[in-house]
Amino acid sequence: MPxxxxxxxxxxxxxxxxxxQNTQNVAALKRxxxxxxxxxxxxxxxYVVVDxxxxxxxxxxxxxxxIAEYDPEYYEAQLVRAVESVLSPKRWDRTDIRRxxxxxxxxxxxxxx
Numbered sequence: 001m002p003x004x005x006x007x008x009x010x011x012x013x014x015x016x017x018x019x020x021q022n023t024q025n026v027a028a029l030k031r032x033x034x035x036x037x038x039x040x041x042x043x044x045x046x047y048v049v050v051d052x053x054x055x056x057x058x059x060x061x062x063x064x065x066x067i068a069e070y071d072p073e074y075y076e077a078q079l080v081r082a083v084e085s086v087l088s089p090k091r092w093d094r095t096d097i098r099r100x101x102x103x104x105x106x107x108x109x110x111x112x113x
Contacts, residue, residue, distance in 0.1 A: 003067035006075055009046045012039055024049055027059040035062070049074045 016029040028047040032039045046063035052074040061067045
């Protein structure tokens with residue numbers, strides 16, 4: 001999937017110095033600061049998660065940067081979480097969803113003949 005289809009947009013609620021947790025938003029704000037881009041509370045910041053295990057500004061790439069790769073495990077986890085929110089009334093949890101995804105195979109036409 002092209003990285004530009006995975007851009008996350010989040011609204012900034014406070015200045016960079018006001019954040020205490022090291023989130024993707026913080027990494028994006030630090031990258032923006034490095035590039036002398038002003039992002040103020042109330043504005044959106046757009047980025048792609050490129051390596052969610054990193055705890056630095058290298059965790060993300062800003063939307064306007066060249067993005068060669070992204071973190072597929074991060075996006076898979078986000079997708080499973082979203083599917084869980086839809087299927088939880090049917091008592092499906094993340095384990096059930098992951099098991100179903102793992103057990104899925106691509107069929108061939110002759111398998112159905």
